[in-house]
Amino acid sequence: MTNSPVILSQARRPSQLDPHITRSVLARAxxxxxxxxxxxxxxxxxxxxxxxxxxxxxYHDDAYPFDGRGSILAHAFFPGTGRGGDAHFDDDExxxxxxxxxxxxxxxxxxxxAHEFGHSLGLSHSSVKGALMFPWYQGIQPNFVLPEDDRNxxxxxxxxxxxxxxAKIPYYRPVETPPPTTTTTTTTTTTTxxxxxxxxxxxxxxxxxxxPQYPRPxxxxxxxxxxxxxxxxxxxxxxxxxxxxxxYPERRHYNSSEDHPRRTHNHYPRTExxxxxxxxxxxxxxxxxxxxxxxxxxxxxxxxxxxxxxxFPKTTTPKPSEKPDTCDTSYDAVxxxxxxxxxxxxxYHWRIGANGRYPGYPLEISxxxxxxxxxxxxxxxxxxxxxxKIAIFVGRELYLFDSQYLVxxxxxxxxxxxxxxxxxxxxxxxxxxxxxxTYFYSGSMYWKFDEEIGRVELDYPRDMSMWKGVGYxxxxxxxxxxxxTYFFKGKGFWKFNDLQMRVEHEKQYSSxxxxxxxxxxxxxxxxxxxxxxxxxxxxxxxxxxxxxxxxLSICLFSLVASLLVNNIVNYL
Amino acid sequence: xxxxxxxxxxxxASWRTSDACSCSLEHPQTHFCNSDFVIVGRVQRxxxxxxxxxxxxVKIRSVxxxxxxxxxxxxxxxxxxxxxxxxxxxxxxxxxxxxxxGRVMHLQAHVQLCSxxxxxxxxxxxxxxxxxxxxxxxxxxxxxxxxxxxxxPNTCVAGYDECYERHGICLHDRDRRCRWTRAPALTRCLQKxxxxxxxxxx
Numbered sequence: 001m002t003n004s005p006v007i008l009s010q011a012r013r014p015s016q017l018d019p020h021i022t023r024s025v026l027a028r029a030x031x032x033x034x035x036x037x038x039x040x041x042x043x044x045x046x047x048x049x050x051x052x053x054x055x056x057x058x059y060h061d062d063a064y065p066f067d068g069r070g071s072i073l074a075h076a077f078f079p080g081t082g083r084g085g086d087a088h089f090d091d092d093e094x095x096x097x098x099x100x101x102x103x104x105x106x107x108x109x110x111x112x113x114a115h116e117f118g119h120s121l122g123l124s125h126s127s128v129k130g131a132l133m134f135p136w137y138q139g140i141q142p143n144f145v146l147p148e149d150d151r152n153x154x155x156x157x158x159x160x161x162x163x164x165x166x167a168k169i170p171y172y173r174p175v176e177t178p179p180p181t182t183t184t185t186t187t188t189t190t191t192t193x194x195x196x197x198x199x200x201x202x203x204x205x206x207x208x209x210x211x212p213q214y215p216r217p218x219x220x221x222x223x224x225x226x227x228x229x230x231x232x233x234x235x236x237x238x239x240x241x242x243x244x245x246x247x248y249p250e251r252r253h254y255n256s257s258e259d260h261p262r263r264t265h266n267h268y269p270r271t272e273x274x275x276x277x278x279x280x281x282x283x284x285x286x287x288x289x290x291x292x293x294x295x296x297x298x299x300x301x302x303x304x305x306x307x308x309x310x311x312f313p314k315t316t317t318p319k320p321s322e323k324p325d326t327c328d329t330s331y332d333a334v335x336x337x338x339x340x341x342x343x344x345x346x347x348y349h350w351r352i353g354a355n356g357r358y359p360g361y362p363l364e365i366s367x368x369x370x371x372x373x374x375x376x377x378x379x380x381x382x383x384x385x386x387x388x389k390i391a392i393f394v395g396r397e398l399y400l401f402d403s404q405y406l407v408x409x410x411x412x413x414x415x416x417x418x419x420x421x422x423x424x425x426x427x428x429x430x431x432x433x434x435x436x437x438t439y440f441y442s443g444s445m446y447w448k449f450d451e452e453i454g455r456v457e458l459d460y461p462r463d464m465s466m467w468k469g470v471g472y473x474x475x476x477x478x479x480x481x482x483x484x485t486y487f488f489k490g491k492g493f494w495k496f497n498d499l500q501m502r503v504e505h506e507k508q509y510s511s512x513x514x515x516x517x518x519x520x521x522x523x524x525x526x527x528x529x530x531x532x533x534x535x536x537x538x539x540x541x542x543x544x545x546x547x548x549x550x551x552l553s554i555c556l557f558s559l560v561a562s563l564l565v566n567n568i569v570n571y572l
Numbered sequence: 573x574x575x576x577x578x579x580x581x582x583x584x585a586s587w588r589t590s591d592a593c594s595c596s597l598e599h600p601q602t603h604f605c606n607s608d609f610v611i612v613g614r615v616q617r618x619x620x621x622x623x624x625x626x627x628x629x630v631k632i633r634s635v636x637x638x639x640x641x642x643x644x645x646x647x648x649x650x651x652x653x654x655x656x657x658x659x660x661x662x663x664x665x666x667x668x669x670x671x672x673x674g675r676v677m678h679l680q681a682h683v684q685l686c687s688x689x690x691x692x693x694x695x696x697x698x699x700x701x702x703x704x705x706x707x708x709x710x711x712x713x714x715x716x717x718x719x720x721x722x723x724x725p726n727t728c729v730a731g732y733d734e735c736y737e738r739h740g741i742c743l744h745d746r747d748r749r750c751r752w753t754r755a756p757a758l759t760r761c762l763q764k765x766x767x768x769x770x771x772x773x774x
Binding site: 073138 | 593594595596597598602606624654660675677684685686687718
């Protein structure tokens with residue numbers, strides 16, 4: 001399960017408040033967000049924390065002084081390096097740690113802290129009155145629950161507590177979608193929201209996607225298999241407790257990912273269609289009359305029957321052929337952007353963070369970079385420039401993005417970069433970890449690109465034979481966090497040894513298994529390829545341990561790399 | 573981990589225009605009394621600052637209140653606000669007339685999200701009257717907008733009621749006690765709200 005510890009530290013203590021109670025109030029405020037999202041927080045006493053809380057008066061260590069009692073109560077920085085994420089509170093305010101009623105003068109620290117931590121996590125102000133992220137302090141109710149608006153905001157960024165992204169995006173399922181004969185009926189059942197209790201056992205679900213899942217009962221009372229004990233441990237996949245259970249076609253609505261959009265919790269994990277062969281006809285062919293699923297053949301002049309044909313979900317969702325299979329595909333481009341791995345295929349991309357692949361992916365690329373052309377069918381190459389701008393090659397054009405904004409003057413033609421006129425596309429682009437220079441690959445040629453003048457260097461192109469073992473027409477290249485280079489071609493990849501200038505292994509390894517953490521044929525036997533910062537493997541190990549090892553290994557690698565760089569003459 | 577946060581922030585659509593501070597909700601009268609200057613002016617254009625602050629060029633239509641320093645600072649017609657990726661900055665629309673309250677720092681006029689800034693056409697007649705004359709007279713009174721009751725005679729309490737914000741002016745009566753002054757608009761607003769509250773209860 002992915003955890004993302006955001007760490008809290010109190011740099012400067014409030015002058016008039018009890019530090020212990022203050023800490024507990026701040027922890028409570030963070031808990032508001034923790035309950036609503038996949039984030040977890042840990043308190044540390046260090047300036048390196050992601051969120052450093054301080055209380056200050058007037059001029060303090062940023063350019064934005066406080067103004068005494070009233071008006072500005074606190075401010076916080078958006079996530080980033082340095083003071084990014086930090087929250088500053090005006091020490092001149094009269095802070096109330098445990099406000100009992102509205103008659104007291106003062107401001108509830110809890111309310112303001114929860115608001116500021118929202119900023120620290122990346123949320124902006126809301127225009128919804130009553131929302132926590134509304135910029136004006138509105139007092140606080142004793143039994144505070146996070147308003148809908150804020151919950152949507154945080155879950156859109158970090159995902160809800162349950163491993164599921166926002167509602168409408170169909171997430172990858174290993175089996176094909178059932179035939180449209182058992183099409184979904186629009187159910188108007190509204191589920192009543194339950195309080196914020198999450199029965200969530202990451203240790204029991206090391207890999208959430210493959211856990212057995214029961215249908216979440218809709219609020220109709222008669223399901224025989226409704227699990228009355230949500231705390232009961234879930235059954236492993238193979239022992240399906242109800243193998244002969246009749247299969248109601250209507251229920252598929254709850255199996256699919258397009259269930260109730262406001263649903264925020266998941267006591268009863270949904271069934272994966274693997275337990276039932278979905279292609280089989282339902283054993284009870286009667287269809288409840290209030291849910292007409294297909295037009296009745298010989299029904300005479302039914303006035304009530306909708307004239308329009310029912311809209312099948314198949315027509316609305318993109319064609320399955322377009323959407324790549326996570327575990328069985330080649331890649332158009334792979335790149336490490338802001339420390340996260342982005343893998344592109346067709347119009348879709350995956351994202352792999354420190355804790356493994358994000359759920360809900362693949363998503364359309366346009367979701368991230370909306371300024372790419374509308375008719376985008378695929379990208380050719382992507383790399384993050386040393387100035388952290390993101391370069392995306394599409395056909396004969398280069399799009400340069402500053403985070404998600406297109407830089408002025410782009411898209412540029414490839415010719416403007418000094419590449420030949422005849423070049424229709426690039427295969428790959430990367431910043432080589434060995435010398436920090438940018439390389440472009442296309443067909444049997446490669447170029448070295450000078451970022452300073454924005455053109456390829458003069459004595460290029462050269463033949464790809466310099467990169468021994470990868471052949472021609474690679475799919476993509478990128479530099480992983482360990483500084484090593486990886487070449488992708490087809491469904492496999494090579495790790496490249498920059499010193500010997502050859503691949504470390506002649507035989508390709510499976511990309512899906514290593515990068516996407518897909519179960520391979522020999523998955524249980526032995527990892528085919530052992531390198532410490534394998535992004536997929538963290539999915540299977542406890543994330544905290546994985547994190548520390550990753551960090552350590554990165555430290556070691558950078559140390560080794562810095563030693564090596566001193567000795568190496570740039571000979572390319 | 574920071575990089576992760578950074579990437580996620582990259583997704584946050586409103587990265588540029590946003591601001592990140594908490595403000596205590598105050599009555600316009602409190603804003604009027606606490607600020608160094610209160611003006612009505614038409615925003616002409618925005619100058620992007622280099623490091624911390626942006627400046628708005630404002631054509632000042634009328635000055636309701638200005639300390640001597642503020643009068644000096646306002647002569648340039650430039651009002652500073654923390655710039656986009658920073659904190660508590662306001663974004664004003666060019667060619668729009670605003671009522672702006674603010675402070676003076678380093679002989680420069682500063683506005684923040686937490687000061688009272690509103691489009692002049694959205695300011696109620698009662699508030700206009702307040703800005704022109706009456707708020708100044710009530711500056712000895714305190715206005716609490718987030719409290720339901722008080723014992724102090726120098727305090728008016730709004731009790732989370734928007735009517736008082738829109739139509740209320742807190743002035744001394746003959747006994748030197750602070751009270752909301754009676755105004756037809758206020759009564760109408762309160763009546764309407766009373767009616768609405770009761771109808772939603774049943």
